[in-house]
Amino acid sequence: MRLSEVTERVSAATARVPRSVYAVGGLVIAIIFPLLNMAGWVETAWLRVGVISLLFVMLSLGLNIVMGETGLLNLGYIAFFAFGAYTTALLSSPKFELRWPFLVVVVLSALIAMVAGFVIGLPTLRLRGDYLAIVTLAFGEIVRLTITNLQDFTNGPNGITGIYSPRLVGEGALESLGSTGPAAWLVIDKPVEYYYLVLVCVAVTAVLISNLKNSRIGRAWNALREDELAAVSAGITASRAKLLSVVLSAGIAGFAGSLFAYYSNVISPESFLFMQSVIVVCMVVLGGMGSIPGVILGAIVLQALPQVIRQAAGAARSEFEVYRMLIFGIIIVVMVIFRPEGLLPDTLWRREAHEVDPREQEKTRQSLFDLEEGEKDLEV
Amino acid sequence: MVHERTRTFLALSLVIVLALGMFGVTGCAAETDGETDGETTGEVEIIKVGVQTALTGPLPDYGAAAKNGIELAVEDFGTFEMDGTTYQVELVVLDDKAEPAESAVVAQTMVDEGVVGVIGSLTTGATLSAIPIYAENRIPQISGSVTGPAANADGVDTFYRTCWNDAVQGEALAVWAMELGAEKVVLMDDNGAYAVGLADVAEDTLQAEGVETLRQNCQSGDKDFSAQVANVKEFGPDAIIFTGYHPEAGLMRKQMVEAGLGDVIFMGGDGIKSAELVAQTGGEANAEGIYATFGGFPEEQQPGYAAFSAKYEETYGEAVGPYAQNNYDAFGALIAAIKQAGSLDTEAIIEALQTVEYEGVTGTFSFATAADGPVARGDVVVAGLTPANVPRYVVEGGEFVSVK
Numbered sequence: 001m002r003l004s005e006v007t008e009r010v011s012a013a014t015a016r017v018p019r020s021v022y023a024v025g026g027l028v029i030a031i032i033f034p035l036l037n038m039a040g041w042v043e044t045a046w047l048r049v050g051v052i053s054l055l056f057v058m059l060s061l062g063l064n065i066v067m068g069e070t071g072l073l074n075l076g077y078i079a080f081f082a083f084g085a086y087t088t089a090l091l092s093s094p095k096f097e098l099r100w101p102f103l104v105v106v107v108l109s110a111l112i113a114m115v116a117g118f119v120i121g122l123p124t125l126r127l128r129g130d131y132l133a134i135v136t137l138a139f140g141e142i143v144r145l146t147i148t149n150l151q152d153f154t155n156g157p158n159g160i161t162g163i164y165s166p167r168l169v170g171e172g173a174l175e176s177l178g179s180t181g182p183a184a185w186l187v188i189d190k191p192v193e194y195y196y197l198v199l200v201c202v203a204v205t206a207v208l209i210s211n212l213k214n215s216r217i218g219r220a221w222n223a224l225r226e227d228e229l230a231a232v233s234a235g236i237t238a239s240r241a242k243l244l245s246v247v248l249s250a251g252i253a254g255f256a257g258s259l260f261a262y263y264s265n266v267i268s269p270e271s272f273l274f275m276q277s278v279i280v281v282c283m284v285v286l287g288g289m290g291s292i293p294g295v296i297l298g299a300i301v302l303q304a305l306p307q308v309i310r311q312a313a314g315a316a317r318s319e320f321e322v323y324r325m326l327i328f329g330i331i332i333v334v335m336v337i338f339r340p341e342g343l344l345p346d347t348l349w350r351r352e353a354h355e356v357d358p359r360e361q362e363k364t365r366q367s368l369f370d371l372e373e374g375e376k377d378l379e380v
Numbered sequence: 381m382v383h384e385r386t387r388t389f390l391a392l393s394l395v396i397v398l399a400l401g402m403f404g405v406t407g408c409a410a411e412t413d414g415e416t417d418g419e420t421t422g423e424v425e426i427i428k429v430g431v432q433t434a435l436t437g438p439l440p441d442y443g444a445a446a447k448n449g450i451e452l453a454v455e456d457f458g459t460f461e462m463d464g465t466t467y468q469v470e471l472v473v474l475d476d477k478a479e480p481a482e483s484a485v486v487a488q489t490m491v492d493e494g495v496v497g498v499i500g501s502l503t504t505g506a507t508l509s510a511i512p513i514y515a516e517n518r519i520p521q522i523s524g525s526v527t528g529p530a531a532n533a534d535g536v537d538t539f540y541r542t543c544w545n546d547a548v549q550g551e552a553l554a555v556w557a558m559e560l561g562a563e564k565v566v567l568m569d570d571n572g573a574y575a576v577g578l579a580d581v582a583e584d585t586l587q588a589e590g591v592e593t594l595r596q597n598c599q600s601g602d603k604d605f606s607a608q609v610a611n612v613k614e615f616g617p618d619a620i621i622f623t624g625y626h627p628e629a630g631l632m633r634k635q636m637v638e639a640g641l642g643d644v645i646f647m648g649g650d651g652i653k654s655a656e657l658v659a660q661t662g663g664e665a666n667a668e669g670i671y672a673t674f675g676g677f678p679e680e681q682q683p684g685y686a687a688f689s690a691k692y693e694e695t696y697g698e699a700v701g702p703y704a705q706n707n708y709d710a711f712g713a714l715i716a717a718i719k720q721a722g723s724l725d726t727e728a729i730i731e732a733l734q735t736v737e738y739e740g741v742t743g744t745f746s747f748a749t750a751a752d753g754p755v756a757r758g759d760v761v762v763a764g765l766t767p768a769n770v771p772r773y774v775v776e777g778g779e780f781v782s783v784k
Contacts, residue, residue, distance in 0.1 A: 044492050151576065156576055158577065265512050322436065
């Protein structure tokens, strides 16, 4: 059997699995994972890998809205992450001696990132393709340089240290409940606690986005991506729909940034380099643009793979460290050669990436038609 | 179908390269394993020491030098006896890519591995996110290259370093400027962590002595400094302390001379002490009289350096890399602390590090037990080092010469 046939069959098989199976299966694995650590089978470092992977899952889900759904390439996405992270750091650290409640800080961080998304989105969204990519790239750099230079606010390159751990309840309630037993979970300061906190946030985000994807707005985004002119003729207000997608994705990045600041205790401009934006773009592309399970898988694979390679080297680890990133790169190259549409592709994107046998194409067209018919019935 | 075949071929060759690489790597590993296996028989006990460095990322040469220095130290001090048991150190080398997020994962891995101590990390930014994890899990950490004053701002007792805190130079520059009779001083940085740290300390020291100061800055890579020169001219200082690197320092000096500010004393830290500075100022005449300090004793003043560099060159076939000797000393100091503690309990080692006095390649030193002015907790305390005897250089006849 030729390699292409293998990959084709794998694609066909993955396409047949209902999406809900992925969702439930993924969630169960994610929930069980820390229990393995508590049982002593998995080391704590993997929990930290898990937290970072989940944060990047959020980022990829957010970027997927603009890139996968609306088809706007954003190369400065990490800037919104930075907005969220710095908002949190300023409101919950010894820098200004503030310790605002966790929920307020998280929501405010997301809102500020959304405002930033609105401000950058308004003038730039009339650009398309490469031009938009360049402007967003510049935006990312401007934000990073501003953070580096605004030393009175951000401590510049030294970063903000000693960010307080999130408290899920107020100080008074905390005192009366004590800090032992289940009450210890009210102050999030251990890797496993962060893990579950971020997992809940990721799950909520994923559900919201998948609902959005199947809503009127989601279809408007897809229509704009496929053919803007046709979409506008069909009555979609392009500027409003695009702006909404940019603002929403910025909000998710700000949310993730806030959690990142809490988790890492310290933030500095080094965490918001252009390279990080590129990695998030890679996660979306590798996982499968427009596909929520794909994007989640892409983020986990890209974040966890270097660690997996490290552990796979076993006793040879110390000698192996230098080659780790090289092998990581080779694996990505191989993946992109064989599955340009991503690991778990969206149906539409999959058809774009592959030349499909005409009979097969007819079948999918038919099934899509059936789908549309079915939905019409529902709407009526 | 040619296209398909090319792809298959390409992928297969990649897989083969990968497989060969793995084989090669595991091959050497098997050899080293064999060596240690031969010695683990009997009463030899293996202890793990972590090396958190950045082998990939922006500074791979620094990371490799650190690893080399530590490996040399393992040859020299890695096997020792304590209470009749022979201990042998096994290094756990992990790469943090100089990235803060990766650094936290690496630190946690070290904790999981049960290391008795960690040498590292390489950069200040990455260390910041590792410090709380080591502190919480009570694992001593000694860095041979983190010079940033921002490290250990919280003053934990698990962080130590064998290289000088940049703040030492900041204070030294301020003291020197005052010795030269400066009453109005401009401080200029390049917005990088290193330069800002240095300038902050210098500014605080000067202001505490009642010297009038003006702060200016530029970006690394800037070519035109006319705005800053105009500000300097208006302020009319006796001296300018430029804490960034030589490419900008040279141009700044050149443009100051052109603006008739050649008489203003021009000073900087080790970032400007480069042979290239003279050319960058546009000629010997412009560079004449530039002052620079250095963040460590020069190599000829480091007692063990000659022997260390000979051994390093013999082992690795290349000149000593940056901070290799500081990393060598970091490992040596950790082993000295273990011996002094007489125990592998990390709490006892941390206790011992407070009092250990270590005679290393770079000199005899101990660690600061409390923050004091620009000195952070865990900073290296070099016997007899004062701001006034930090190495000083001046450009004379087109090159830096030592000022006594």
